[in-house]
Amino acid sequence: xxxxxxxxxxxxxxxxxxxxxxxxxxxxxxxxxxxxxxxxxxxxxxxxxxxxxxxxxxxxxxxxxxxxxxxxxxxxxxxxxxxxxxxxxxxxxxxxxxxxxxxxxxxxxxxxxxxxxxxxxxxxxxxxxxxxxxxxxxxxxxxxxxxxxxxxxxxxxxxxxxxxxxxxxxxxxxxxxxxxxxxxxxxxxxxxxxxxxxxxxxxxxxxxxxxxxxxxxxxxxxxxxxxxxxxxxxxxxxxxx
Amino acid sequence: xxxxxxxxxxxxxxxxxxxxxxxxxxxxxxxxxxxxxxxxxxxxxxxxxxxxxxxxxxxxxxxxxxxxxxxxxxxxxxxxxxxxxxxxxxxxxxxxxxxxxxxxxxxxxxxxxxxxxxxxxxxxxxxxxxxxxxxxxxxxxxxxxxxxxxxxxxxxxxxxxxxxxxxxxxxxxxxxxxxxxxxxxxxxxxxxxxxxxxxxxxxxxxxxxxxxxxxxxxxxxxxxxxxxxxxxxxxxxxxxx
Numbered sequence: 001x002x003x004x005x006x007x008x009x010x011x012x013x014x015x016x017x018x019x020x021x022x023x024x025x026x027x028x029x030x031x032x033x034x035x036x037x038x039x040x041x042x043x044x045x046x047x048x049x050x051x052x053x054x055x056x057x058x059x060x061x062x063x064x065x066x067x068x069x070x071x072x073x074x075x076x077x078x079x080x081x082x083x084x085x086x087x088x089x090x091x092x093x094x095x096x097x098x099x100x101x102x103x104x105x106x107x108x109x110x111x112x113x114x115x116x117x118x119x120x121x122x123x124x125x126x127x128x129x130x131x132x133x134x135x136x137x138x139x140x141x142x143x144x145x146x147x148x149x150x151x152x153x154x155x156x157x158x159x160x161x162x163x164x165x166x167x168x169x170x171x172x173x174x175x176x177x178x179x180x181x182x183x184x185x186x187x188x189x190x191x192x193x194x195x196x197x198x199x200x201x202x203x204x205x206x207x208x209x210x211x212x213x214x215x216x217x218x219x220x221x222x223x224x225x226x227x228x229x230x231x232x233x234x235x236x237x238x239x240x241x
Numbered sequence: 242x243x244x245x246x247x248x249x250x251x252x253x254x255x256x257x258x259x260x261x262x263x264x265x266x267x268x269x270x271x272x273x274x275x276x277x278x279x280x281x282x283x284x285x286x287x288x289x290x291x292x293x294x295x296x297x298x299x300x301x302x303x304x305x306x307x308x309x310x311x312x313x314x315x316x317x318x319x320x321x322x323x324x325x326x327x328x329x330x331x332x333x334x335x336x337x338x339x340x341x342x343x344x345x346x347x348x349x350x351x352x353x354x355x356x357x358x359x360x361x362x363x364x365x366x367x368x369x370x371x372x373x374x375x376x377x378x379x380x381x382x383x384x385x386x387x388x389x390x391x392x393x394x395x396x397x398x399x400x401x402x403x404x405x406x407x408x409x410x411x412x413x414x415x416x417x418x419x420x421x422x423x424x425x426x427x428x429x430x431x432x433x434x435x436x437x438x439x440x441x442x443x444x445x446x447x448x449x450x451x452x453x454x455x456x457x458x459x460x461x462x463x464x465x466x467x468x469x470x471x472x473x474x475x476x477x478x479x480x481x482x
Contacts, residue, residue: 075458094335101465103457137460216344216481217316219378224342227468232476240457 005033005041006050008130008141013048013067018056021063030058042071044133046141049074074139077103078238079185081161083153084108084226085115085192091223095190096125098223100132100142102230103239108187109147113197120147150196154203161185163210166229168195168219178213178236186237188229190222246274246282247291249371249382254289254308259297262304271299283312285374287382290314315380318344319479320426322402324394325349325467326356326433332464336431337366339464341373341383343471344480349428350388354438361388391437395444402426404451407470409436409460419454419477427478429470431463 007029011019021029029035037058043065044050050072057064082104086092092109099107107129109120125144133141162182166189189196189204196204204210215228234240248270252260262270270276278299284306285291291313298305323345327333333350340348348370350361366385374382403423407430430437430445437445445451456469475481 098465098468101459101461102469103459135460135462214481216475216479218342218344219376220342221376224339224468227339227465228343228472231469231472234457235473235476238457240455 005029005035006134006137007041007043008134009043009045011045013043013045013051013053013070015067015069017051017067019043019053019065019067021065023061026059026061026063029055030060030063040068041065043067044139046133046139047074050139072139076140077105077138077142078234080104080230080233080238081106081108081185081187082190082226082230083110083187084190084222085110085112086120086147087116087192087222091221092120093125093128094223095226096128096144097132098227099230100129100138101136102227103138103234104142104188104230105140106145107142108145108153110150110153110189111147112150112192112200114192114194116192122146150200151203154207157207157209159207159209161187161209163204163207164188164229164233165204165210165212166190166215166225167201167212168215178211178232183237186233188226188233190226190229192222246270246276247375247378248282248284249375250284250286252286254284254286254292254294254311256308256310258292258308260284260294260306260308262306264302267300267302267304270296271301271304281309282306284308285380287374287380288315290316291380313380317381318346318379318383319475321345321471321474321479322347322349322426322428323431323467323471324351324428325431325463326351326353327361327388328357328433328463332462333361334366334369335464336467337369337385338373339468340471341370341379342377343468344379344475345383345429345471346381347386348383349386349394351391351394351430352388353391353433353441355433355435357433363387391441392444395448398448398450400448400450402428402450404445404448405429405470405474406445406451406453407431407456407466408442408453409456419452419473424478427474429467429474431467431470433463 037055039055043053049070052068052071053065056066082099086109130141278296280296283291284294290311293309293312294306297307323340327350371382
């Protein structure tokens with residue numbers, strides 16, 4: 001079977017399980033992708049792995065699939081958060097898409113002193129994470145958290161979660177030996193345009209669990225920095241090793 | 242001086258040099274950015290470094306600047322090419338922007354067997370590279386080459402230029418020791434959606450100067466793969482060390 005269509009559903013998946021489709025899913029599967037009864041596609045729900053499923057009902061307003069068997073077990077990403085300051089809409093969408101592709105477990109929009117964007121559309125960002133997981137073959141979908149103020153986030157920080165702090169002020173020659181760093185849960189912090197404020201930088205440093213990492217001699221846009229930082233972490237400590 | 246405006250010009254820069262502005266540059270500087278005679282900005286041309294310059298003429302159809310002194314010398318990126326198969330317009334723009342930000346020296350759009358896009362707008366892509374250099378503080382602008390067929394590019398390949406080949410078929414556990422690899426000129430190859438064809442993969446391998454690198458267990462979109470690959474190379478062999 002060469003099923004290329006992968007659909008995320010919010011429904012339990014298991015042997016013989018029937019999975020109802022809502023109107024939007026039915027439109028996509030039967031209208032856009034021209035599938036019909038008997039077609040086989042792949043389903044995942046972020047929890048039960050990836051399942052082969054057959055279309056058993058196809059209508060304009062809905063439909064149903066029946067699970068045939070598990071294609072792949074759930075593959076959890078490492079326990080890595082991406083904490084970032086939202087920027088322009090398109091680039092924020094991009095950061096969420098890339099975080100899901102690159103294997104972040106949780107995506108946390110953070111309001112910093114220099115953050116222009118006062119709010120986010122959490123549902124829209126979550127939909128981007130789902131779409132990225134559908135595209136990249138992932139069986140897990142990272143949760144997009146509600147936006148949180150920097151001070152509130154750090155005030156409640158569990159210091160067992162190490163922080164990789166992408167520091168624009170760091171010269172390229174000072175490169176932290178991340179490969180020799182602690183295992184366990186981590187979070188990457190990406191600042192907004194203009195970086196973190198002096199006060200925020202000091203706050204991160206005094207937390208005692210933050211490692212500064214340089215992203216080279218050029219100034220990177222926040223969306224570029226997010227992908228570069230995820231690459232560095234995944235290579236040194238994550239599932240790219 | 243806290244000059245934040247950086248403008249790319251195609252004109253020699255040097256002590257006391259007068260630099261004319263064309264209509265588009267005048268509109269940007271005087272209309273959009275509200276600068277006027279006496280204002281100081283930064284200029285670079287990709288060759289002479291970054292120069293402080295003062296506006297000496299400001300009009301609707303043009304203007305002029307006079308160079309005051311060099312702010313920074315030219316900083317060349319490593320001799321790294323990014324060879325990639327163009328994809329959808331927005332994502333192709335993105336790859337060019339990111340390659341300029343991340344410090345590629347030359348950007349080569351490649352037509353592969355699975356490339357959907359038969360042509361590119363080279364001038365538009367070059368403008369994206371210029372804008373990225375303006376934004377990221379770079380003093381160099383990578384050249385965007387004309388699109389070239391994969392076979393033609395490899396047929397004329399100088400084998401002294403090593404290839405980092407981002408191989409989707411490679412399992413994550415087989416990670417080439419890039420850090421111990423050859424110095425000298427390199428090129429990163431990023432395939433289209435669907436990857437390189439079997440024939441193209443074989444061609445790359447038999448060339449004798451290609452190193453396969455894994456980008457982790459998830460399938461990355463081509464634009465994500467480009468940033469991840471540039472990060473890995475810059476960290477191992479480039480100017481992020």
